[in-house]
Amino acid sequence: MSDNEPGWRLHEGRLLLYGDWTLAHYARLHAGIASLMVPEIRSLDGSQLNRLDTAGAGLLWQRLGEQLLVLLNNASGLGDGQLALLLAVAEGMNGRESSSSLKAHWSDGLARLGEYVLSAWLQGRMLLGFTGLTLSTGLSLLFHPRQWRITALVVQMHQCGLNAVPIVALLTFLVGAVVAFLGATVLANFGATIYTVDLVAYSFLREFGVLLTAILLAGRTASAFTAQLGSMKVNQELDALRAQGLDPIALLVLPRVLALLLTLPLLTFIAMLSGLLGGAVVGLLSLDISPAQYLAIVQEVPVRHLLIGLGKAPLFALLIALIGCLEGFKVSGSARSVGEHTTSSVVQSIFVVILLDAIAALFLMEMGW
Structure with a gap:
């Protein structure tokens, strides 16, 4: 096994990262990190982490979500640059997801508003047609007293x-x-x-x-x-x-x-x-x-x-x-x-x-x- 080969180990709630978490190893990391048991993680150790770029940091955020920000508060073994990169990616992704949810919220609201307006328009047309039908029926019976x-x-x-x-x-x-x-x-x-x-x-x-x-x-x-x-x-x-x-x-x-x-x-x-x-x-x-x-x-x-x-x-x-x-x-x-x-x-x-x-x-x- 190469020293640069990326991976992770989870032992007693401690997540150990090792190797190169870079774009070159993205496919392998993406397939392997899916089995990571997120609820069991209580601390993060980067002492054996050789290299880290935005691709690797993005993968950690996708799997850990907002929990990554909590783990970075008491992480050990990470270099200053690695810690700064993880913080930047986590904060950036968190802001983008909030913005996306806000946009989705506004789009849903506009969609519901459009449904209400369309429903009111159709109801108005139906009421107008029903009014005409009732008035025409009343006029047709006006000169037929036996049908009153x-x-x-x-x-x-x-x-x-x-x-x-x-x-x-x-x-x-x-x-x-x-x-x-x-x-x-x-x-x-x-x-x-x-x-x-x-x-x-x-x-x-x-x-x-x-x-x-x-x-x-x-x-x-x-x-x-x-x-x-x-x-x-x-x-x-x-x-x-x-x-x-x-x-x-x-x-x-x-x-x-x-x-x-x-x-x-x-x-x-x-x-x-x-x-x-x-x-x-x-x-x-x-x-x-x-x-x-x-x-x-x-x-x-x-x-x-x-x-x-x-x-x-x-x-x-x-x-x-x-x-x-x-x-x-x-x-x-x-x-x-x-x-x-x-x-x-x-x-x-x-x-x-x-x-x-x-x-x-x-x-x-x-x-x-």
């Missing part, structure tokens, strides 16, 4: 509207009281607590009344639509309807859309009254504002704010109903899919409602309305 599903419409109005009155009224009453409390706390510093009435009136007539109602129905009604239609698809009831020559859009979607279009404005009006009532209770108990005085101030609010709030309701109702029904039709045929699309319908409905409300608020502010 009055019973189904009344049932859906009862479920979507009447059953939702208690929760809508209670929630908006509490939010109205909270807004009044906050307004009174801030305005008291300026001696203008009387303007708490205007704060509650403007906020509920323009924004909170319709927004809170739409969010509640997005969580309550959109999820119900998705679960109902998804369960029907899982049980192959939709296929049975088509086999009988019945249109699921006319039979299932239109009654739900029309029911929400009719009930959401009414629920919005109830929410406005409940919010104003909550502010009135706070004004009476904490601000010494009598109900007559409170009502007189509310009557001075321009009626256009009421119309703006009510005008948003049909648009929100249409989108909530369409998203709920569309997600129901997208169920693939399992209980897990029903749950996933139900969650998706709620998230999409709330997101769309808040987004459109923000856009409408900016537009109306720029128009001076």
Whole structure:
């Protein structure tokens, strides 16, 4: 065996390097170092190491990884040049791997962002197409009264509207009281607590009344639509309807859309009254504002704010109903899919409602309305 022949020995946790760890012996070193038991190494001995270049140092880093930096802290027998070369290679390779992992992290993030954008685009196109299909079906049935599903419409109005009155009224009453409390706390510093009435009136007539109602129905009604239609698809009831020559859009979607279009404005009006009532209770108990005085101030609010709030309701109702029904039709045929699309319908409905409300608020502010 030549003195320059490279190799290593591991004895009682001590790794002994010998020979020439250079590029000329790279292939042999690469094949032999694969059997090195890294977890057993506790110290490094280079007393019999003749020559070392970047190829040999790179091999040690590939096998030992970051442990090489730990071993170099108490290594023995290495010359100053060899120790400096190993440190430089180890630090350089460690920095390059960190940079590579960072680049991979950023590339993965960009890939996920692209997937989300593409998914949102496809969902928007699908929703637009479903909206057109629903409207065209509704127009085709408009002049055929015998095909109207009055019973189904009344049932859906009862479920979507009447059953939702208690929760809508209670929630908006509490939010109205909270807004009044906050307004009174801030305005008291300026001696203008009387303007708490205007704060509650403007906020509920323009924004909170319709927004809170739409969010509640997005969580309550959109999820119900998705679960109902998804369960029907899982049980192959939709296929049975088509086999009988019945249109699921006319039979299932239109009654739900029309029911929400009719009930959401009414629920919005109830929410406005409940919010104003909550502010009135706070004004009476904490601000010494009598109900007559409170009502007189509310009557001075321009009626256009009421119309703006009510005008948003049909648009929100249409989108909530369409998203709920569309997600129901997208169920693939399992209980897990029903749950996933139900969650998706709620998230999409709330997101769309808040987004459109923000856009409408900016537009109306720029128009001076």
